[in-house]
Amino acid sequence: MTPEPTATARSPRPSLQWSDGAVLVVDQRALPHEYRQLRLETVDQLVDAVRSLAVRGAPAIGLAGALGVAMSAFRHTRTGRLDESAVRADAARIASARPTAVNLAWAVERVLGVLGGGAQAVLDEALAMLDEDIAVNRAAIDQAADLVLSLTPDRPLRILTHCNTGRLATAALGTALGTIVELAERGRVEEVLVDETRPLLQGARLTTWELAEAGVPYRLCVDSAAPAAMARGLVDVVLVGADRIAVNGDVANKIGTYGLSVAAARHGIPFIVVAPESTRDPALPDGSGIVIEERSAHEVTHVAGTAVAPAGAGAYNPAFDVTPGELITAVVTEKETMRPAATRQRLGTELARFSR
Numbered sequence: 001m002t003p004e005p006t007a008t009a010r011s012p013r014p015s016l017q018w019s020d021g022a023v024l025v026v027d028q029r030a031l032p033h034e035y036r037q038l039r040l041e042t043v044d045q046l047v048d049a050v051r052s053l054a055v056r057g058a059p060a061i062g063l064a065g066a067l068g069v070a071m072s073a074f075r076h077t078r079t080g081r082l083d084e085s086a087v088r089a090d091a092a093r094i095a096s097a098r099p100t101a102v103n104l105a106w107a108v109e110r111v112l113g114v115l116g117g118g119a120q121a122v123l124d125e126a127l128a129m130l131d132e133d134i135a136v137n138r139a140a141i142d143q144a145a146d147l148v149l150s151l152t153p154d155r156p157l158r159i160l161t162h163c164n165t166g167r168l169a170t171a172a173l174g175t176a177l178g179t180i181v182e183l184a185e186r187g188r189v190e191e192v193l194v195d196e197t198r199p200l201l202q203g204a205r206l207t208t209w210e211l212a213e214a215g216v217p218y219r220l221c222v223d224s225a226a227p228a229a230m231a232r233g234l235v236d237v238v239l240v241g242a243d244r245i246a247v248n249g250d251v252a253n254k255i256g257t258y259g260l261s262v263a264a265a266r267h268g269i270p271f272i273v274v275a276p277e278s279t280r281d282p283a284l285p286d287g288s289g290i291v292i293e294e295r296s297a298h299e300v301t302h303v304a305g306t307a308v309a310p311a312g313a314g315a316y317n318p319a320f321d322v323t324p325g326e327l328i329t330a331v332v333t334e335k336e337t338m339r340p341a342a343t344r345q346r347l348g349t350e351l352a353r354f355s356r
């Protein structure tokens with residue numbers, strides 16, 4: 001078992017690293033039972049790690065992708081000459097490993113932008129992106145925490161979250177879960193309700209592990225208990241991450257997020273998305289164009305390797321859904337706080353006035 005790197009207050013534990021020509025990642029499939037690192041030495045291994053969710057979470061797969069292109073650039077440099085077309089072919093494979101989170105294609109494109117400078121330039125860019133991810137998440141976390149406190153009662157909060165948006169899903173700090181940890185550090189968290197997040201249990205396996213590590217009180221619930229918890233007054237705010245944000249504020253995130261937003265709207269509970277700017281897709285006017293990854297039926301018909309459905313059962317297994325902006329109180333990035341619901345309401349009123 002690999003010992004976990006230690007963290008200091010301002011030097012958080014990294015979930016991805018560059019090490020002697022390879023990419024080191026925390027193997028998220030092994031948690032919570034075992035903390036182990038994977039050493040990815042080839043593009044095939046890296047693509048497989050992304051597809052199998054050893055590395056997962058929109059920012060983390062983007063960073064892994066950028067480091068993967070650097071790895072390819074070094075592999076394809078011989079006697080000082082870099083074979084650009086070979087690297088671009090690897091980059092295309094990496095970028096298409098998972099379709100929904102825009103961070104992956106964005107990160108690969110960004111490092112390809114410096115390919116002309118050689119393998120070291122690509123690596124420098126990828127390493128700069130790791131540092132940037134920490135800085136932008138810090139900024140988004142601080143703004144989101146302030147916003148949550150401005151929208152919620154003046155007492156320790158009951159927060160509901162979905163999937164895993166913590167340090168494992170980013171370079172080191174997390175987005176929505178980073179915000180929860182920040183609120184806890186400010187003494188403002190009574191309890192976190194963690195959706196288990198079927199079928200791959202990112203909430204049950206990873207978010208609980210991170211909350212325990214941070215010393216934040218939590219209880220785990222099955223996904224279908226979340227709306228009931230809201231109805232019973234057990235939730236003050238919902239905080240989630242994002243995989244792709246369209247221009248109008250529609251947000252793709254882990255399957256189940258849309259249902260949470262409907263329940264939160266029904267009960268007047270603030271529903272807040274925290275994500276880096278790199279999760280915004282300026283090419284998509286709204287969420288209808290977001291490609292939703294469909295994963296294997298096996299993930300639904302089996303739990304931890306044991307069949308829970310008759311042999312041959314088919315399954316519908318979208319990994320993500322799209323939450324319309326009108327159900328989102330705020331999308332907080334390092335740069336700004338968007339209020340898609342309020343904007344749409346205002347535009348609706350203006351249009352109604354115009355058409356009268």
Ligand code: MRU
Binds near residue numbers: 058101174175241
């Ligand atoms: O399939 P996953 O586990 O990669 O899905 C992850 C999510 O949906 C997260 O909420 C999202 O990527 C944000 S991570 C900061």
